[in-house]
Amino acid sequence: MTQQYWLFKAEPHIYGIDHLASAPNKTGRWDGIRNYQARNFLRDQVKLGDEVFIYHSSCKHVGIVGIAKIVRTAYPDPTQFNPESDYYDPKSTPENPRWFSVDIKLTKRFSRLISLAEIKVQPGLENMVLVKQGRLSTQPVTPSEWKLISGLASTQTP
Incomplete structure (x- = not known):
């Protein structure tokens, strides 16, 4: 199976690289995705071992902050079933889930x-x-975008 690369956007005040870094084994559930195109990528194309850029968005300094690896492929996002969750979806059922999560493990935090x-x-x-x-x-x-950005991460701005 061919290695694939992804970019996952996170709001750092909700769940960013600091949360992932402090999670047990630096591993966490990537959940709360409520866009069908993004859901389809998670459910149908993201595979075990794929690498992911962690991108902070909806904050003062937006950009890529590190790399994670997929350590568990798509499974039903449990937040969709919890009426107290911001991500609750009353149309989802355990028999017919609409939304999916994956688990990721932090592998590299960029110095910038x-x-x-x-x-x-x-x-x-x-x-x-x-x-x-x-x-x-x-x-x-x-792959070429991954290589270019990874190269940027190892360079310092003047």
Whole structure:
């Protein structure tokens, strides 16, 4: 099976890289996805061992902050069944779940944020889903985009 790459968006005040870093074994559930295209990626395409950029959004400093690995593939998101959850969906049932989660493990925390502004001006990233379809919370990253961004993470800005 071919290695795939992804970008997962997180609101750091809800569940960001700090939460993942402090979780047992640096592993956590990626839940709360309520967009059908993002759900389909999680359910149908994200595979064990795939690598993920963790992207902080809806905050003062947006950008990629680290890398995680998929350690458990899609399973029903338990938040959809909890009436007290912000992610409750009364139309979902355990027999017919609508929403899915995956588990990820933090593997690398970047020494600096790779900002959206930096990504937008980087040659070779102009067709990235993040640039073209910015609001999607779970999105594929091509191998060449992965390599370019990983290279940026190991460089320092002056």
